Amino acid sequence: MRGLVEVILTRVQVRERVSVGLPTNFNPHLPKAFSMSYITLPATDHRAPLCLYFEHFAGSRGAEPLILLHELGGSLESWYPFIRSLGKRFDIFAFDQRCAGRSEHLTKAFTLWDLADDAVAFADAVGIEGKFALMGMAMGAVTAAHVGVRYGARLSALVLCDGTPHIDANSSSYILNRAAKVRREGMQVVADTSYRNAFKGLLDNPATDTGWGQYRERFICNPPISYAMQSEALAGFHLSEEEYASILVPTLVLTGEHDFIWTPAAGEMLASKIPGARFETVLGAAHFPPLQFPEVVASRVSQFLRMENN
Numbered sequence: 564m565r566g567l568v569e570v571i572l573t574r575v576q577v578r579e580r581v582s583v584g585l586p587t588n589f590n591p592h593l594p595k596a597f598s599m600s601y602i603t604l605p606a607t608d609h610r611a612p613l614c615l616y617f618e619h620f621a622g623s624r625g626a627e628p629l630i631l632l633h634e635l636g637g638s639l640e641s642w643y644p645f646i647r648s649l650g651k652r653f654d655i656f657a658f659d660q661r662c663a664g665r666s667e668h669l670t671k672a673f674t675l676w677d678l679a680d681d682a683v684a685f686a687d688a689v690g691i692e693g694k695f696a697l698m699g700m701a702m703g704a705v706t707a708a709h710v711g712v713r714y715g716a717r718l719s720a721l722v723l724c725d726g727t728p729h730i731d732a733n734s735s736s737y738i739l740n741r742a743a744k745v746r747r748e749g750m751q752v753v754a755d756t757s758y759r760n761a762f763k764g765l766l767d768n769p770a771t772d773t774g775w776g777q778y779r780e781r782f783i784c785n786p787p788i789s790y791a792m793q794s795e796a797l798a799g800f801h802l803s804e805e806e807y808a809s810i811l812v813p814t815l816v817l818t819g820e821h822d823f824i825w826t827p828a829a830g831e832m833l834a835s836k837i838p839g840a841r842f843e844t845v846l847g848a849a850h851f852p853p854l855q856f857p858e859v860v861a862s863r864v865s866q867f868l869r870m871e872n873n
Contacts, residue, residue, distance in 0.1 A: 601665075604684045610677065615685060616665035617658035622651045627719065627868065628695035629653040630686060632678075632703030634851060635793050636757065636782050638664030641700065645853035648861035653696070653868070658685055660706075662789035670788070675796055679709035683717055696868055698722035700853055701825070702797050711810040711837075712802065720871045721814040722864055725850050727825040728807070728833040735798045742794035750783045750790060757782060761850040764821045778854075807836035813871040814840035817863060819848030819855070841867070 598621070604613040618639055629649075631642045639657035646655055659666035660678060686695055696719050699707030704726030711721050730738070744752055758779045759766065814837045818830030827844050834842035845852040845859060853860045 602685070602688050604681065604688055607680075607684075610680065610684075613661060613681065613684075614667040615658050615661070615681070617656060617685070617689070619689070620646050620655040620657075622654035626652060626654040627872065628686075628691045629655050629868075630682060630691075630695055630697050631655065631657040632682060632697070632699035632706050633657070633660065633663065634701035634703055635797060636785055636790055637700075638781065640664070640781065641778075641851065641854050644857035645861055648857040649865065652865055656685070656689060656691075660703075660793075662792050663785070668786055668789045669792070672792060673796055675706055675709050675800055676713070678706045678796065679713055682706065682710050683714045686717065694719040696720045696722070698724065698853075698864065699726065700724045701726070701850060702793070705797065705800055708802060708807075708810070708833075711812060711814070712806045715810060715812050718812045720868055721810070721812050722817065722867070723814065723830075723833065724817045724852055724860070725819055725822050725825055725830065726816065726833055727829045728836055729802070730798065730800045735800075738794050738798040742791035742798070745787045745794070746791045749787050750785055754779055754783045760824055762855070763823060763849045764847075765849055765855060804836065808838060810837045810840075813867075815864070815867045816840055816842045817845055817852060817860065818842075819850060819852045820844050820846050821849045824850050 599616070599618045601614055601616050604610070604615065606612045616639075631639070631646075633639055633641050638659045642657050646657070649655065661673065661681060662668050682697065694717055697707050697710055699705070699722070701724070704723040707721060707723055708726060711718060741753060762778075814834070816830050816834040816837075818825070818827045820827065822830075830844075831842045834840040843863060845856055845863075848855045848859075
């Protein structure tokens with residue numbers, strides 16, 4: 564009975580979300596009308612109730628549902644330029660993942676599998692019936708791959724943007740040491756390096772700024788413990804060859820030309836492990852192509868999803 568009540572309450576929360584019309588000077592890269600709300604995922608045997616903040620950008624009648632998973636240290640705001648470029652071609656849902664943005668910040672450790680479970684539980688909670696397309700950026704792409712392994716039957720297509728097929732022992736150790744440093748000293752100690760690495764080749768050219776001018780400031784405002792916990796989940800990343808081979812949904816892998824965190828070679832290797840996956844480079848982009856070149860990425864993603872639907 565308790566589980567039934569939680570589901571009913573969840574549905575009520577979704578129906579009560581607020582439609583917002585934004586003044587044009589609020590953020591020129593944000594779609595002018597959307598709905599936003601908090602939603603609580605009901606408890607399961609493996610998860611306590613989890614409160615998530617999300618925004619819904621309604622598509623045209625009958626538009627395919629598309630869920631977006633943001634990067635480590637980011638939030639759903641990272642998707643705004645990309646969402647605006649997509650227009651109403653898709654029924655878009657973006658949410659702040661656990662320990663990120665305006666969603667619930669926890670104290671208990673979690674794994675990438677937990678984040679994958681959250682994504683599908685979120686789809687259920689907002690009333691998406693049947694299949695949906697899923698797109699992840701950077702760490703969000705790693706999480707999306709886990710969704711493809713465990714919940715492939717729920718997906719119509721998968722877009723992995725600037726992901727990686729694995730994290731070796733040296734990289735895992737680096738991520739863990741960095742997380743420990745953030746726990747001790749806060750976000751400022753890693754902010755400049757992270758910003759330069761993620762926007763390599765773009766910071767000296769203001770004309771390329773498509774809405775990420777305050778990305779560094781948003782990054783610094785992450786709660787250090789939450790950022791560390793996200794990092795620790797990423798450090799444990801491992802999918803086997805067999806698990807990759809089990810991803811049977813149409814998959815597009817995109818990587819920024821100048822991404823040296825997870826390079827185009829890593830993206831190409833990732834695509835090679837997933838049956839039938841396509842790999843494409845986004846010219847001029849670094850680690851976050853949907854944020855850095857939103858119109859280009861929106862065009863690629865739209866073309867890919869339309870092709871798969873047909």
